[in-house]
Amino acid sequence: MVIINSAHNLGNLYSDQGRLPEAEAMLQRTLQGKEKALGPDHPSTLDTVNNLGNLYSNQSRLPEAEAMLQRALQGKEKALGPDHTSTLVTVNNLGILYRAQGRLPEAEAMYQRALQGYKKALGPDHTSTLDTVNNLGNLYSNQGRLPEAETMLQRALQGYEKALGPDHTSTLDTVYNLGNLYSNQGRLPEAEAMYQRALQGKENNNLGSLYS
Structure with a gap:
């Protein structure tokens, strides 16, 4: 797991630096490692799925981003519950994606859900x-x-x-x-x-x- 976590951290670092192809390579490597070691529905695996969704969103690869974020959301709802803060992070990210796609009513629904959850939890x-x-x-x-x-x-x-x-x-x-x-x-x-x-x-x- 040390290697997997290092790859994950490198992926996030490259993403922060705008080095998106390198970030994608690291996050894909991390995802494959976590899926093998922890399973596809483990919360840590789903965090990487969420991060890949954000990366694709930053690259304007919006259909791929939505697929990743929806997978992360459904997995987190099942594993952690609909009101867990990690779930709400993905809800908010989907709101950002829908806004970028011009799907404003859906974006508002996601933001409102995230807002109510955050106010209750935090x-x-x-x-x-x-x-x-x-x-x-x-x-x-x-x-x-x-x-x-x-x-x-x-x-x-x-x-x-x-x-x-x-x-x-x-x-x-x-x-x-x-x-x-x-x-x-x-x-x-x-x-x-x-x-x-x-x-x-x-x-x-x-x-x-x-x-x-």
């Missing part, structure tokens, strides 16, 4: 909960449901500021998303303020990484 202020709130805000914006979008994005922003600080990348991404929303509403001074804040925060973070 609380309303956990970062996983806030990530899903942010995703719902962006989805509502795509649907033209701008007041609902603003409510969600403001909620995500306040939670991130409290949990992670004003200059964390997740906080700044939500600031940027609010800038886009205000721009779409024609609220240009507010949009500019959000864009300026996001830019300044990103510059500060990059500057800090240079001297750390």
